[in-house]
Structure formats: structure tokens, C-alpha cells
Amino acid sequence: MDGARRSQSSLPPNLRRWAAEIERDARSRGLDFFALDFRWLDAADVNGLAAYGGFPVRAPSWRFGMEYERLSKTHAWGLSRIYELVINTDPVVAYLVRSNSESEQKLVMAHVCGHADFFRHNAWFASTDRGMLDTLAQHAVRVRREIERHGIERVERFLDLCLSLDTLVDPYDELRRSLRKSAAGGAITAPTYDVLGFLAENAPLEDWERELIAQVRAEARYFLPQRLTRIMNEGWASFWHSRILTGGVLDSSEIVDFADCHSGATQQAPGRLNPYKLGIELWRHAEARGEDLFKLRRAHNDASFVDLLLDDEFVAHHALFVHQKNARTGKQEIADRSAAKVRERLLTQLAWGGLPRIELSGVGDGRALELVHRHDGRDLDLQKASDTLQRVATLWKRPVRLATRLEGVAKRLVWSEGTFESVDVTESAPDPA
Amino acid sequence: MFRIEADRERFREIVRGRIRSDLRRYLSTPELLAKHAGKTVSVPLPQIELPHFEFANEDDDGVGQGQGARGDALSEGGEGEPGEGAAGNANAEHAVEVEVELEELAEMLGRELGLPHVEPRGRREIESDAGRYNGVRSSGPDSLRHFRRTFRSALRRTIASGQWDPEHPRVVPQREDFRFKSRRPAPVPDSSAVVFHMMDVSGSMGREQKEIVRIEAFWIDTWLRSQYRNLEVVYLVHDATAKQVDHDTFFHLRESGGTRISSAYELCLDLIRSRYPADEWNIYPFHYSDGDNWSARDTERCVSLLRDELLPRVNQFCYGQVRSAYGSGQFKKDLDHAFLGDDRVVTTNVAERDEIADTLRAFLGAGR
Known part of the structure; x- marks a missing residue:
């Protein structure tokens, strides 16, 4: 709290007053969050910080440089403006950009209150590392030290290998653990979705490599809940900022400004779905249905939230539809407007954080690593799958096999001794996927 | 701030390495041409993103x-990123484009092909005032005092004279220790040059032939632009008659009919006489054709125009023959025969895009 006060004192007095007032207002409405630490940021630094995901110190990586260039370009072209930058820590750190107008600052502050409440209370965030600022700074120190020892090329190459696999963690790990009531930190055993964790423990690696995989895994696990709750989280923050601001924080002259700014964040291109917009509408719908909003924000992720709330009325009212490629014209066209189909499609997209489900089923003959893609009707991108599998094989230093289906045919993708092959799995063999 | 500059520099370093190692490929594709604007060019870099397990056709349905x-087509804006969840990491889908300065690209080209820097013709080298403060001397105004060098010489003197005491490390610079930044005049090659790209657009020059010309012209301009502060590019096209055109027309025009090469050389000469006097400009005429001229008589006329009028005025004359299904390629033979041993005339023969790099080396390798 003291630290937060110190930082906030860098804000101009009017904003410090507003921060206090908005925070009080938010708490009076039932939002509950760790202390807020608003930091004053120059517009010139926004892109750099955004490239780092809001954390001032990250382990050196060219990928941040690339993201920075991309952001700088889009920013310079006026295509996008970053309104809010908030991170899940205790205290919650959020940035206010110096060049924004006062009403924009109020909007950001109110929005941040919503996120902060969500971070604290949503079940999927329960085990996230709230000291991530320090953790990431430690990771950075570690990586720099390894670079000094082994040279940038080698460390970078290794980190890039790991980062290709950073989607291979188990989103439901914490849940499983709490259900099994097993002690945290036990050995990771197959079958598991935690491929990174398994490799960190079992691949033939040097100690420093093991350490870096573990870091990549920790970062991936930290960011994963945000992927699982994007619609809910953005919707929740937008839902509350709109309540707070129109409930007295803005004066009448600012309302127009707000409407402008708010619609900027929640608008959508024709035919397209914006997660902020979908989120806020789902929360409004939940309220209209008389649901307990605070209970919902505690228990759900995007998939279960959509499953619960996306009913006939919602689909009809918001004119949602499923679109599909017309094989003849090659164009996307409206295929179905039924709530069941819309829900089904959205759920498929949201399940597992929108990623293919890859399970490590065990270690087979010749210490070959066996992976299984749990096929849900959507094929893998073969080129990328092959490239990624090669990276798994590089880490594992033995053959790696991935069972999947491509265009309806069961396949086994194999990297072995530096060559790739894709083998049909005969029908008589049990279907691996 | 936030050390992002270091990450960005590393990214750019990787990018430069990629482009350098793939330069041969870029040399033979038109990929870069359309993307250059002003002083930079956007280079598409496939596969710089790290691969992940991803769904195929993620953008398709949603x-x-x-x-x-039902059955209505979506507007363009609706395509691409329609769904949820999937959109979370959609930026990974696009090929990364990186801005590279033309200057840097030229440097890579120079290194890849082993090109020497251009030695300007004659002694018309202007000692242009492009000196930089990268020298050091022992006198100068205080505002230019070089602190580190001053301190270093003071330290050296202190140690040499035995006054250095590690327990009480004190260094007092004296007058003689002072060092000052000084400006070193850097002779810069004469700063103006003009390139003439003359292209045969007669019926036999097809799309592929023009594409090759286009790629060659792009790299020639890029290289020469790095060698001269001011580069003008003039485009001429000819069939039986020649005319000056703008950049776009040059690359898209398709005429038909006969070929009278001398018409282009005459126009080039007229322009040099009227606008680009040889004692003020470095002049580079390039001519591209599939090698069929209208008559042996006209070829004779070309040779004499070259020998008597053009060559005395220009740095180098380059003829790039692009093989087409219809061209005989006779013109190159004629030129080679007429200018045997004259290194002011460079002729090349290109049948395929792969050979563009060699052509460029032949054109630019003399450093004239």
C-alpha cells in the first residue's frame, strides 16, 4: 500500500483525487481488489511497455523487439491506441498515459478497477503469481547471466525452442491438482498436457537449460488464465467502467467524450465480433436474467460463461450467426442463425484457450516421445505442426511422434534422426486420436 | 526506456542476418519492388515467427x-478474423514485414556481390563539407573538449611520471593533456549521378522479360543511390521510336512493332546534352532489349553513336540482353564485336531470374 501511494504521488493532483474517488465508488459497488498502483507513463514509452506485456523488466528477447516495431508502426499510423495497460499483480499495477485526456484517464481508472477485481476473484487466476513483477525481473537476470556464460546465440536458440512450445501447458492443471488434492510440485508423469513441465524434468538437458524451460513454463502458466477469460474479463471491466462513469464520476460535458471513447473500445467492424462488445453484452444479459454477477465472475471461464448465457434470446437480439466458407464461391457467408449452432461454434473456438489439445501420452520404444492431438474436428496446420514437432525432438534428443487426423485420415507425424515423415495409421490399429 | 531498444536492436540484427543470407533469393524476385517507399523498403520475412501447434484454416469459419x-456473403471487413478465441493470437498469422533502409540494403548487396565503391570519373571529386567530428587533436575550443581522451592522457602522464598512487587515485589534467574533437574532412564522391534505363518495348519483349528488367533496374538504382548523394533516374522506352516515360509507365507499357535501338540512344544523348552535362554528372546509361534490331544499318548507327557521342560522356555503358522466345540476341554480339577490349562497355545476357545477380555484378563490379 505504501509503495502504491508513493507511485501514485507521481500523478498530477487532479488525477490522484479521481483515482481515490473512482476506487471508492468501485468498492462501494461490491468490486474488491488489491491496492491499485497507477503509474504515469509517457506516450513515447507506451509501445515499449506494451511489447513487454506491461512488465517493465523482461528477459531479453528479439520477439519483444519485433512486437515493439509492430506496435510502433500501427501507433504511428494511428490505427490503434492503447487505452489501458494493467497487470495482474499485488498491488495491481496500471498505467496512465500522459497524453490522454482527463475523461480518458477516468475511463481507464474505472476499467482497471474491473480487471483488478476479476484478477483477484476469478478462480482461474487463483494460483497466479502475484509477485510476477519480481519473478520476471529474476528471469531476466537469469537469462542475462546465461547469455554471458554461453553466448547470445546459444541461449537465444534454446529459448526460441522452448517458446515454440509455450502453448503446451495444462490450462486445467490447478483444477486437477485441487481435485486430486495431490501435493503441488510432485513429479509430472504421463499422460499429461504439461509437455513443457515434462520436458523440463525428463529431457536430457543441462541444468541451465532445465532452468530456462522452467522459466518459460512459469511465464506461460501465468499468462494462460488471461487467454481463458478474455471475453469475461474485458466484458466485466467494460461493464463496470460504464456503470461507474455514468454514475456520477463524469460531469455532463464529459459524457459525450466518454460515449465516444467507450464506443471506440467496444465498436466492431461490420460482421465481426469484438470480445469487449460480446463480453459486456453477456454481462448485461446475465444481469437481466437475474444472475448473481459476482458469483459468475468467480467461477467461470469464457467457455462455460458462453455456454451458460448464450441463449436464443441473446443470439436473436444481437443478430449473431455462424459463417462458413462457401466451397463454390470461396467467400465467407452466413450459414446459420440458430442459437445452438452459434453456441456450438463459439464453444469449439473457446475450448482449451483456442488452442489444439496436445497430450503427452508417454515414452515409447526407443525412448520416443508419444504425443496425441485430441482431434475435435479441426485439423492441425501441417507445416507448423511439423516445425513445432521438430523443436520438441531437438529438446528431447530422441524421436518424437504425434498422432493426429488430417482430412479425416488418422496420421502419425514423426521426427526422427533429423527427418520428418507423415505416416497413415492403418485402420486396423486403434485410432490414436 | 525499458531496455526495449536492446531487444529491438537484436531483432533488427536477426532480420539483417536473414535478409543477408536470403539476398540471392530477394535478388531474383520482384517481392521488394512494390514495397519501397522513400528511403525504406518493406521486406517480407517468412518464418521469423516461432512455430506453434495451431489449427489450419483458423480464419475460415466462425x-x-x-x-x-442465410447465404449472404460477408463483407470484406468480416473476413479474416471473425471468431473469438482464435483472434487472441491472430497476429502470428501474418507474414512479418520489416522496414529496411535502402542504404542498408545496398550495403548488403555490395557485400554479397563483392561490389567496389564507385570511383567517380575524372577529378571532379568535390571535397564536400561532409566532415564529421571523429578526429582528436591537442588544441581546440573548450566546447569541443573530449573528456574521456583528456582524462586518459592525463592518467597516462600521471602513471608515467610516477605520481600515481593507487591508495589516493587522483588525476589532474593539465593543459598538455587536453584533447579536442576535430573535424575530419571526408572527400565524398561527386554527389550527382543520373541513370538512364532504356528498354526495348517492342512486341517480342514479354512480361517475364520486363520483370527481369524491372528487378535489375531496382537493384541498380539501390546501389547507385548509395554511392551518390543525388541520383536521378530517367526512363526511356523505345520500339521504332523512343520517348521518355515515368516510372510506372516504364514497367507496364507494352508496345508492339519494330525496333530501332538508335532512337533510344539518340534521345539519351539529347537529354545528356540538354540537361545532364557530362562535366557535372556521373552518367550511367543502361539498355535492355532482347537483342533484335531492325537492321544492321541501325546497329551500325548505334555503334557510332556510342563510340563518338555517348562513351566520352558517360561513366559506363551497360547493355543487358534479356532472352526471349523471339529475340535472336544478335545485338549483343554486334556490340561485343565493336567494343572488344573497351571496358567502358559492359554487356550481359540473362535468360532466367537466377542470373540477375551475376548481371548486377558485371554491371556494377567495375566500380566506375
Whole structure:
């Protein structure tokens, strides 16, 4: 709290007053969050910080440089403006950009209150590392030290290998653990979705490599809940900022400004779905249905939230539809407007954080690593799958096999001794996927 | 701030390495041409993104919002990123484009092909005032005092004279220790040059031939632009008659009919006489054709125009023959025969895009 006060004192007095007032207002409405630490940021630094995901110190990586260039370009072209930058820590750190107008600052502050409440209370965030600022700074120190020892090329190459696999963690790990009531930190055993964790423990690696995989895994696990709750989280923050601001924080002259700014964040291109917009509408719908909003924000992720709330009325009212490629014209066209189909499609997209489900089923003959893609009707991108599998094989230093289906045919993708092959799995063999 | 500059520099370093190692490929594709604007060019870099397990055709189907009946096509804006969840990491889908300065690209080209820097013709080297403060001397104004060098010489003197005491490390610079930044005049090659790209657009020059010309012209301009502060590019096209055109026309025009090469050389000469006097400009005429001239008589005329009028005025004359299904390639033979041993005339023969790099080396390798 003291630290937060110190930082906030860098804000101009009017904003410090507003921060206090908005925070009080938010708490009076039932939002509950760790202390807020608003930091004053120059517009010139926004892109750099955004490239780092809001954390001032990250382990050196060219990928941040690339993201920075991309952001700088889009920013310079006026295509996008970053309104809010908030991170899940205790205290919650959020940035206010110096060049924004006062009403924009109020909007950001109110929005941040919503996120902060969500971070604290949503079940999927329960085990996230709230000291991530320090953790990431430690990771950075570690990586720099390894670079000094082994040279940038080698460390970078290794980190890039790991980062290709950073989607291979188990989103439901914490849940499983709490259900099994097993002690945290036990050995990771197959079958598991935690491929990174398994490799960190079992691949033939040097100690420093093991350490870096573990870091990549920790970062991936930290960011994963945000992927699982994007619609809910953005919707929740937008839902509350709109309540707070129109409930007295803005004066009448600012309302127009707000409407402008708010619609900027929640608008959508024709035919397209914006997660902020979908989120806020789902929360409004939940309220209209008389649901307990605070209970919902505690228990759900995007998939279960959509499953619960996306009913006939919602689909009809918001004119949602499923679109599909017309094989003849090659164009996307409206295929179905039924709530069941819309829900089904959205759920498929949201399940597992929108990623293919890859399970490590065990270690087979010749210490070959066996992976299984749990096929849900959507094929893998073969080129990328092959490239990624090669990276798994590089880490594992033995053959790696991935069972999947491509265009309806069961396949086994194999990297072995530096060559790739894709083998049909005969029908008589049990279907691996 | 936030050390992002270091990450960005590393990214750029990787990018430069990629482009350098793939330069041969870029040399033979038109990929870069359309993307250059001003001083930079956007280079598409496939596969710089790290691969992940991803769904194929992720963008294809999804959920959208809006009016319309079943079977209505979505507007353009609705395509691409329609769904949820999937959109979370959609930026990974696009090929990364990186801005590279033309200057840097030229440097890579120079290194790849082993090109020497251009030695300007004659002694018309202007000692242009492009000196930089990268020298050091022992006198100068205080405002230019070089602190580190001053301190270093003071330290050296202190140690040499035995006054250095590690327990009480004190260094007092004296007058003689002072060092000052000084400006070193850097002779810069004469700063103006003009390139003439003359292209045969007669019926036999097809799309592929023009594409090759286009790629060659792009790299020639890029290289020469790095060698001269001011480069003008003039485009001429000819069939039986020649005319000056702008950049776009040059690359898209398709005429038909006969070929009288001398018409282009005459126009080039006229322009040099009227606008680009040889004692003020470095002049580079390039001529591209499939090698069929209208008559042996006209070829004779070309040779004499070259020998008597053009060559005395220009740095180098380059003829790039692009093989086409219809061209005989006779013109190159004629030129080679007429200018045997004259290194002011460079002729090349290109049948395929792969050979563009060699052509460029032949054109630019003399450093004239």
C-alpha cells in the first residue's frame, strides 16, 4: 500500500483525487481488489511497455523487439491506441498515459478497477503469481547471466525452442491438482498436457537449460488464465467502467467524450465480433436474467460463461450467426442463425484457450516421445505442426511422434534422426486420436 | 526506456542476418519492388515467427454479428478474423514485414556481390563539407573538449611520471593533456549521378522479360543511390521510336512493332546534352532489349553513336540482353564485336531470374 501511494504521488493532483474517488465508488459497488498502483507513463514509452506485456523488466528477447516495431508502426499510423495497460499483480499495477485526456484517464481508472477485481476473484487466476513483477525481473537476470556464460546465440536458440512450445501447458492443471488434492510440485508423469513441465524434468538437458524451460513454463502458466477469460474479463471491466462513469464520476460535458471513447473500445467492424462488445453484452444479459454477477465472475471461464448465457434470446437480439466458407464461391457467408449452432461454434473456438489439445501420452520404444492431438474436428496446420514437432525432438534428443487426423485420415507425424515423415495409421490399429 | 531498444536492436540484427543470407533469393524476385517507399523498403520475412501447434484454416469459419439472410456473403471487413478465441493470437498469422533502409540494403548487396565503391570519373571529386567530428587533436575550443581522451592522457602522464598512487587515485589534467574533437574532412564522391534505363518495348519483349528488367533496374538504382548523394533516374522506352516515360509507365507499357535501338540512344544523348552535362554528372546509361534490331544499318548507327557521342560522356555503358522466345540476341554480339577490349562497355545476357545477380555484378563490379 505504501509503495502504491508513493507511485501514485507521481500523478498530477487532479488525477490522484479521481483515482481515490473512482476506487471508492468501485468498492462501494461490491468490486474488491488489491491496492491499485497507477503509474504515469509517457506516450513515447507506451509501445515499449506494451511489447513487454506491461512488465517493465523482461528477459531479453528479439520477439519483444519485433512486437515493439509492430506496435510502433500501427501507433504511428494511428490505427490503434492503447487505452489501458494493467497487470495482474499485488498491488495491481496500471498505467496512465500522459497524453490522454482527463475523461480518458477516468475511463481507464474505472476499467482497471474491473480487471483488478476479476484478477483477484476469478478462480482461474487463483494460483497466479502475484509477485510476477519480481519473478520476471529474476528471469531476466537469469537469462542475462546465461547469455554471458554461453553466448547470445546459444541461449537465444534454446529459448526460441522452448517458446515454440509455450502453448503446451495444462490450462486445467490447478483444477486437477485441487481435485486430486495431490501435493503441488510432485513429479509430472504421463499422460499429461504439461509437455513443457515434462520436458523440463525428463529431457536430457543441462541444468541451465532445465532452468530456462522452467522459466518459460512459469511465464506461460501465468499468462494462460488471461487467454481463458478474455471475453469475461474485458466484458466485466467494460461493464463496470460504464456503470461507474455514468454514475456520477463524469460531469455532463464529459459524457459525450466518454460515449465516444467507450464506443471506440467496444465498436466492431461490420460482421465481426469484438470480445469487449460480446463480453459486456453477456454481462448485461446475465444481469437481466437475474444472475448473481459476482458469483459468475468467480467461477467461470469464457467457455462455460458462453455456454451458460448464450441463449436464443441473446443470439436473436444481437443478430449473431455462424459463417462458413462457401466451397463454390470461396467467400465467407452466413450459414446459420440458430442459437445452438452459434453456441456450438463459439464453444469449439473457446475450448482449451483456442488452442489444439496436445497430450503427452508417454515414452515409447526407443525412448520416443508419444504425443496425441485430441482431434475435435479441426485439423492441425501441417507445416507448423511439423516445425513445432521438430523443436520438441531437438529438446528431447530422441524421436518424437504425434498422432493426429488430417482430412479425416488418422496420421502419425514423426521426427526422427533429423527427418520428418507423415505416416497413415492403418485402420486396423486403434485410432490414436 | 525499458531496455526495449536492446531487444529491438537484436531483432533488427536477426532480420539483417536473414535478409543477408536470403539476398540471392530477394535478388531474383520482384517481392521488394512494390514495397519501397522513400528511403525504406518493406521486406517480407517468412518464418521469423516461432512455430506453434495451431489449427489450419483458423480464419475460415466462425461467428459473426449483423443483419443478413442465410447465404449472404460477408463483407470484406468480416473476413479474416471473425471468431473469438482464435483472434487472441491472430497476429502470428501474418507474414512479418520489416522496414529496411535502402542504404542498408545496398550495403548488403555490395557485400554479397563483392561490389567496389564507385570511383567517380575524372577529378571532379568535390571535397564536400561532409566532415564529421571523429578526429582528436591537442588544441581546440573548450566546447569541443573530449573528456574521456583528456582524462586518459592525463592518467597516462600521471602513471608515467610516477605520481600515481593507487591508495589516493587522483588525476589532474593539465593543459598538455587536453584533447579536442576535430573535424575530419571526408572527400565524398561527386554527389550527382543520373541513370538512364532504356528498354526495348517492342512486341517480342514479354512480361517475364520486363520483370527481369524491372528487378535489375531496382537493384541498380539501390546501389547507385548509395554511392551518390543525388541520383536521378530517367526512363526511356523505345520500339521504332523512343520517348521518355515515368516510372510506372516504364514497367507496364507494352508496345508492339519494330525496333530501332538508335532512337533510344539518340534521345539519351539529347537529354545528356540538354540537361545532364557530362562535366557535372556521373552518367550511367543502361539498355535492355532482347537483342533484335531492325537492321544492321541501325546497329551500325548505334555503334557510332556510342563510340563518338555517348562513351566520352558517360561513366559506363551497360547493355543487358534479356532472352526471349523471339529475340535472336544478335545485338549483343554486334556490340561485343565493336567494343572488344573497351571496358567502358559492359554487356550481359540473362535468360532466367537466377542470373540477375551475376548481371548486377558485371554491371556494377567495375566500380566506375
